[in-house]
Amino acid sequence: MKQRVITAVIALIFFIPIVLAGGLWIDWLTVLLASIGIAEIFMMKKRRLTSVDFLLALLATLTIVVPDRFWGFLPEQLTRYQVYFIFVMLMMVWTVLVKNRISFDDIGVYTLASLYIGTGFHGMAAIRNGQEGLKLLGYVFVVVWATDVGAYMIGRKIGRHKLWPAISPNKTWEGSIGALICALVFASLYVMAIPTTLSKPKLISAVIFLSIAGQIGDLVESAYKRHYGVKDSGKILPGHGGILDRFDSLLFVLPIVGFLVF
Numbered sequence: 001m002k003q004r005v006i007t008a009v010i011a012l013i014f015f016i017p018i019v020l021a022g023g024l025w026i027d028w029l030t031v032l033l034a035s036i037g038i039a040e041i042f043m044m045k046k047r048r049l050t051s052v053d054f055l056l057a058l059l060a061t062l063t064i065v066v067p068d069r070f071w072g073f074l075p076e077q078l079t080r081y082q083v084y085f086i087f088v089m090l091m092m093v094w095t096v097l098v099k100n101r102i103s104f105d106d107i108g109v110y111t112l113a114s115l116y117i118g119t120g121f122h123g124m125a126a127i128r129n130g131q132e133g134l135k136l137l138g139y140v141f142v143v144v145w146a147t148d149v150g151a152y153m154i155g156r157k158i159g160r161h162k163l164w165p166a167i168s169p170n171k172t173w174e175g176s177i178g179a180l181i182c183a184l185v186f187a188s189l190y191v192m193a194i195p196t197t198l199s200k201p202k203l204i205s206a207v208i209f210l211s212i213a214g215q216i217g218d219l220v221e222s223a224y225k226r227h228y229g230v231k232d233s234g235k236i237l238p239g240h241g242g243i244l245d246r247f248d249s250l251l252f253v254l255p256i257v258g259f260l261v262f
Contacts, residue, residue, distance in 0.1 A: 004239035011237065019128065019137065026128045027067050030121040034065040036236060036243045037117040038110075044228040045109065053094055053102050057110040060087035064118025067125055084114075117244075120251030123258040130261065135196050139203060140210075140257055142190045143183050144249045147211045148218075150182025151175040168222040176215060183211035198261075206260065210253050217252030221245070 018025045038061045042054050063084040071080050091107045128137045155175020163171040187207045191200050221244055225233060234242020244251075 007237050007239045020134065022128045022133060026125050027070075030065055030125040031062060033243055033247065034061050034117050034121040036234070037061075037121070037247070038113060040234040040242045040244050041109070041113040041117075044225070044230050044233060045106070047106075051102075053091060053106070053110065056087050056091045056094065057114055060084055060091070060111070061114040061118045063087060064114060065122045065125075067122075067129070116251060119255050120247065121254075123254030124250070126258055127254065127261070132196050132198050135194050136198065136257070136261065138194075139187060139190060140250070140253055143187045143207055143210050144214045144253055146183040146186040147179040147214045148249065151179035151215070154178025154182070164219060167219055167226060171219075179215060180208055180211050183207055183214075202260075206257075210256060213252045213256055214249035217249040220252070221248035 015029075018029050035058060038057055039049055039054070042049055042051075042057070047054065063080055066080075068080075074080075074083070088107070088111050091102075091110060092104070095102050095104055095107060124137070127133055127140065130136070151171070152175070155170070155172045155178065158178075159172030159174045161173045162169065163173050163176050184204075184207045188204050191203045221233070225231070232241030233244035236242055237246060240246055
């Protein structure tokens, strides 16, 4: 527990000023986080980070995560998703060149992972640098963190009925419902306390949906960790695991908020 607290404090000292600053600071932070995230997928698969397939998967991920304004140099008829598809095609070509030592199934994992990680972290920077960015990103953090804390505290105290034991044996229905209530209470207090031009009824009504999405994101990460036989996605955050362990819920919630707002 002591190690978890120390890591959390150090991470917040680093993270909060960047979120407050926004702009290029959070753009580069999300690029860094996405790069580590796709690296964790490769490490879970026991693939080398010096491989060509990792380089291509990393470039595909960065194609998704970098801000829209970074793509001003592209010809008008070429979009970021076309560039992304070029990297996917190159990964498929690589399976031929290495005579299937990297399989089509592997490329499927890298493609899905690059979309999942890239879109999630792209959403973080896009929200922060958009309309009412700091307030809206704060709202997302309150929803997700209140969900996590509520699920842990209430599940630990009164949890009896397993939510999905085949994937995550410690999660309970009581914890899940408690997480929804906790998110609704704290996010509603946050929304009512901050002045904003965004629709407060819309923000409050979205809380339960976003809280459920966050819990699903947590379960999804538990599912692929169980598939790969690992406890944590990485070791970069002592006591907490990897970047995907800490951002699993946010990677589902951030794109949804981005779709709703933009």
